[in-house]
Amino acid sequence: MTALQEAVPRDAAAPVSGRREALHFALRNGKLLAGAGVVLVLLLLGLIGPLTIDAPPNEYVGPPMQAPSSEYWFGTTTFGQDVFAQFVYGLRTTFAAGLLGGVVASLIGMVVGFLAGFRGGLLDEILNMLTNIVLVIPTLAVLLIINAYLGIRSVVAQAIFIGLTSWPWAARAIRAQTFSLRGRDFVDLARLSGSNTWKIITREIAPNMSSYLLLTFILLFGNSILIASSLDFIGLGPTEGVSLGLMLQNASQWSAMQLGMWWWFIPPGAGITAIVGALYVANVGLDEVFNPKLRET
Amino acid sequence: MVYGLTFVVAVTVDWMIPRFMPGDPVAGMVARANVSQPAAVEAMRQYYTGLFGFDQPLWRQYLNFWTALLHGDFGISIWVFPTPVSDVIMGAVPYTLGLMIPSVLLSWVVGNRLGAYAARRRLLDNTVLPVGYVLTAMPYMWLAVLLAWGLGVIAGVFPIAGGYSFSMQPNWSAEFLLDLLHHWALPFASLFLVALGGWAIGMRNMIIYELESDYSTYLAALGAPQRLIRRYAFRNAVLPQITGLALQLGVLVAGALVTEIVFSYPGLGSLILKAIQNQDFFLLQGTFMFIVLGVLAANFIIDIVYVVVDPRTRAGMAGAQA
Numbered sequence: 001m002t003a004l005q006e007a008v009p010r011d012a013a014a015p016v017s018g019r020r021e022a023l024h025f026a027l028r029n030g031k032l033l034a035g036a037g038v039v040l041v042l043l044l045l046g047l048i049g050p051l052t053i054d055a056p057p058n059e060y061v062g063p064p065m066q067a068p069s070s071e072y073w074f075g076t077t078t079f080g081q082d083v084f085a086q087f088v089y090g091l092r093t094t095f096a097a098g099l100l101g102g103v104v105a106s107l108i109g110m111v112v113g114f115l116a117g118f119r120g121g122l123l124d125e126i127l128n129m130l131t132n133i134v135l136v137i138p139t140l141a142v143l144l145i146i147n148a149y150l151g152i153r154s155v156v157a158q159a160i161f162i163g164l165t166s167w168p169w170a171a172r173a174i175r176a177q178t179f180s181l182r183g184r185d186f187v188d189l190a191r192l193s194g195s196n197t198w199k200i201i202t203r204e205i206a207p208n209m210s211s212y213l214l215l216t217f218i219l220l221f222g223n224s225i226l227i228a229s230s231l232d233f234i235g236l237g238p239t240e241g242v243s244l245g246l247m248l249q250n251a252s253q254w255s256a257m258q259l260g261m262w263w264w265f266i267p268p269g270a271g272i273t274a275i276v277g278a279l280y281v282a283n284v285g286l287d288e289v290f291n292p293k294l295r296e297t
Numbered sequence: 298m299v300y301g302l303t304f305v306v307a308v309t310v311d312w313m314i315p316r317f318m319p320g321d322p323v324a325g326m327v328a329r330a331n332v333s334q335p336a337a338v339e340a341m342r343q344y345y346t347g348l349f350g351f352d353q354p355l356w357r358q359y360l361n362f363w364t365a366l367l368h369g370d371f372g373i374s375i376w377v378f379p380t381p382v383s384d385v386i387m388g389a390v391p392y393t394l395g396l397m398i399p400s401v402l403l404s405w406v407v408g409n410r411l412g413a414y415a416a417r418r419r420l421l422d423n424t425v426l427p428v429g430y431v432l433t434a435m436p437y438m439w440l441a442v443l444l445a446w447g448l449g450v451i452a453g454v455f456p457i458a459g460g461y462s463f464s465m466q467p468n469w470s471a472e473f474l475l476d477l478l479h480h481w482a483l484p485f486a487s488l489f490l491v492a493l494g495g496w497a498i499g500m501r502n503m504i505i506y507e508l509e510s511d512y513s514t515y516l517a518a519l520g521a522p523q524r525l526i527r528r529y530a531f532r533n534a535v536l537p538q539i540t541g542l543a544l545q546l547g548v549l550v551a552g553a554l555v556t557e558i559v560f561s562y563p564g565l566g567s568l569i570l571k572a573i574q575n576q577d578f579f580l581l582q583g584t585f586m587f588i589v590l591g592v593l594a595a596n597f598i599i600d601i602v603y604v605v606v607d608p609r610t611r612a613g614m615a616g617a618q619a
Contacts, residue, residue: 129299129302132299132303133299133302133303133306135544136299136300136303136547136592136593136596137303137306137307137547137589137592138546138547138550138551138588138589138592139547139548139551140547140548140550140551140554141547141550141551141584141585141588141589142310142585144569144573144581144585145310145311145314145581145582145585146314148572148573148578148581149314149578169544222434226436227551229436229438230436230437230438230551230552230554230555233436233438233555233558234554234555234558234569234570234573235570235573235574236573245436248436248438248439248442251442252438252442252558252559257442257445257446257449257450257457258450258457260446260450260451262446265439265442265446266443268439269435269436269438269439269440269442269443270439272434272435272436272439273431273434273435273436273439274434275434276433276434276435277430277431277433277434277435278434279434280430280433280434281430
């Protein structure tokens with residue numbers, strides 16, 4: 001959610017020499033390995049952790065306000081809920097929201113970006129206008145209104161709405177890249193040989209910027225997690241289940257800080273920070289893998 | 298202009314959502330009021346229907362909405378009943394602006410400086426970069442909670458709730474202003490810190506890019522001092538950062554809102570929380586319109602600043618006119 005999104009302009013030409021070379025550099029890139037490692041560990045924790053816990057995460061299982069102990073790893077809340085159980089279930093929800101939101105946003109961004117960049121002309125003008133409008137409107141404010149009226153109560157709906165509002169910068173970036181590829185010889189060749197728009201985009205243009213698309217998706221993924229947790233925190237999250245944002249909301253609502261219950265609000269925030277931070281770092285690593293110019297620095 | 302169009306779209310969305318959503322908002326509001334007498338229910342239904350103007354044709358409703366809006370009439374708040382929404386919002390806006398403007402500008406300036414210094418300097422780069430990534434990845438409310446807990450609860454240096462002490466009444470005495478500043482410090486610090494990381498990283502990347510470009514190499518070949526080259530690089534790298542500031546406004550506003558909620562700071566964020574908790578849709582819609590207007594105005598200002606800062610855009614405009 002930073003100026004990171006302002007990717008430095010660079011050549012659209014992806015490494016041609018194939019996957020082996022990318023893999024070679026990927027396995028030697030510390031940033032990528034560390035970032036991906038952290039994300040994977042948390043993802044596994046979110047996937048496997050809930051299986052080891054019998055009670056639902058919001059169940060009142062233990063004595064209230066316990067500091068972390070061997071029985072309750074992250075302590076318990078004011079009501080005796082197990083913070084660790086909430087944490088692992090919350091990780092699951094948070095990943096789901098981020099992933100789905102990221103996928104929806106990338107899909108819209110790709111469709112708009114490819115069409116606008118490749119077709120040009122009037123379609124480009126219209127799509128560009130649309131992109132600018134959605135770009136300027138503050139996302140969270142729109143989500144507030146929609147959530148408040150619709151009463152969104154499931155993670156899926158929340159993630160879809162996040163996806164629907166966070167695509168513009170991706171569309172812009174993809175449009176610019178497509179624009180630079182449009183005039184290349186191989187695209188002209190495909191057009192001369194009678195391929196239709198859809199085929200040229202999927203067969204000729206998209207593969208040549210696949211690394212760029214992957215990077216875009218990762219940033220959108222991290223973004224969705226941050227937006228979802230903000231919404232949860234304001235009280236517009238899903239009512240059933242837990243997420244890391246909801247945990248933070250509960251902790252602040254029941255004045256965990258004033259009571260000094262640090263084990264209630266530190267884990268969820270640390271979880272979000274770790275996931276998003278690791279995604280950003282992995283993103284930089286991937287950039288170095290795909291873009292030889294950045295490798296030496 | 299894009300901004301005008303955006304405003305129209307925002308207003309239309311604001312108008313459409315309560316009307317075209319599945320379900321009947323009037324029925325919902327009546328149900329929420331928990332009135333059991335049929336006569337009372339009927340009266341309320343009438344009142345709300347009249348309030349939204351549901352009995353009129355759609356185009357008429359739309360026009361009415363615009364007229365009301367242009368008169369600055371956002372309806373009447375349900376939370377603090379007889380007060381108009383615009384008054385409630387006006388009471389909160391100074392706090393939000395007082396928090397946002399300094400923190401956004403300062404973090405932008407300091408972040409850019411930091412990033413520019415860090416670029417291509419091993420030691421600084423290795424410290425600024427990781428810290429920057431951690432800061433940008435932090436959810437705003439978490440850093441706010443951490444600061445409130447560390448400096449407010451444990452160290453007890455700063456108050457952790459409200460815009461001023463409960464024992465005081467707003468006035469212009471030095472004592473009150475100091476108290477105001479004291480309460481302002483923590484929310485400001487957390488907004489400042491989260492935004493700082495992103496600007497520093499962005500600037501660092503831009504500077505590296507600029508230092509690799511031909512004009513830098515040329516200057517170096519001419520024997521220009523490193524300081525001078527960096528100064529030119531900085532001036533070029535600042536331009537995308539200005540655009541970045543415009544793009545980030547929405548995120549920054551969102552950050553300010555949740556930070557205010559953490560500190561129960563009496564700005565727009567706390568207002569939104571109250572509106573949601575009390576199902577006060579007029580207040581929520583009014584706040585929405587206000588935020589959109591604010592972001593649009595800020596975007597407009599940034600556009601103007603960009604033209605002032607970058608002579609090329611000015612030349613382009615003059616050329617277009619000629």
